[in-house]
Amino acid sequence: MLNLTRLLTGISADGDSLRYSPHAAQTKHGVSSGRGPVVVWNVTRACNLNCLHCYSNATASGDADELSHEEALAFIDDLAAFHVPVLLFSGGEPLLREDLFTLIEYAAARGIRPVVSSNGTLITEETAHRLQRAGTGYVGISLDGSEVGNDRFRGAPGAYRGALAGIRHCLSAGQKVGLRFTLSRHTYEDLDSILRLIEEERIPRACFYHLVYTGRGQHLREEDITRQEARDAVLRLIKAVLDFQRRGVGTEILTVDNHADSILFYHYIKENHPETADTVLALLQNNGGNRSGVAFGCVDWHGHVYPDQFTRDRSLGTIRERPFSAIWTDPDEPLLASLRNRGSLLKGRCGECGWLNLCNGNFRARATAEGDFWSEDPSCYLTDEEIRPDNRLFAGVPRPC
16 A cells, blocks of 8 residues: 555554554564564455456355354454454455454454455445444445446446445444545546545545456456556546645545555655655655565455465465464465565566565566466556666665565
8 A cells, every 4th residue: 555645745544654664664474573464354255246356256145164253253363462453354245244243343352453345335324333333443435436337347236326325324423434446447537536526525535446357357457547547547646635735635545556656656756855755765665565475464254364365376274274373474385485585586577676675576466367476567557767776766775685
């Protein structure tokens, strides 16, 4: 995640200490300063929508033999002992899991910040209050563009209105909530209208996601925007942050799932606000780019552990056989060892890039969709000139080993 609001205005929000503090860069064996990684937990495969890009390949009926309530509580106990700071309840649609509120409450009581990723359509007024009372730190609700475009992308009529109602119910209940928007061929033209909606509805946070080709989305390369459009979208969001600040609009804006954004952002700062460039560079270095298998992991409904929620073809083991903490700190796990020292393994433009300490090779899931786990991420929109380690615009940042 790249918190544009934090980096442009200095205003910090929840999670920024995990991204930009000096401790964020001090990671050994997937543990930073005595703290485990942020964990995404797909608590169920069941979902009431049929999104084109679903990385979970969610189904209406869910999956057999999902983790039981007792297994779920034991998993949370292990995460708490491992000092995991954030547990993101996802799916499918997590609200279709009957014991979700109990699990959220249990995680909060054990010192973990529980957050929820939802399509929003099941969040009634009562549900929003239950989420708030259970101790949910944040709810991210997906809403992708106009009503027609969103409902097509989400595979169900009424999804747009249901998601917007869910956001409004959360706001009314005092539950912190944000909008999640995925950039695609069918949503790109709605970027400005979504920014207007965010302001009109007084939504305090908005995350703009780049498309990742995995799950049902593995064949969606044709649905993606061009590299120039991806670049332009980030620059438009930078402009929106500055406009919001000037007019006193209190919305936090982030970009997600394309770590080339950090290098483009640094380029922008060097050109337009050079007096803050050194400070911004230090924050981006602390963040370190892609942290899959390092400070970020995923567990699915069967208990399989993955480096992130998109890398579904490479299980690290299952919590039904070993605790998550034991899997994550296993020095003999070859994939984790590779991800934590990936510089020499990356190929193509990623292997040649002088800015791995700001990007770290971006997403391996997108490279895999192109045929090779270690090849270049095809979503990188930076020019060959911009990724040169001796480029004058980016001089001063050494290439990592």
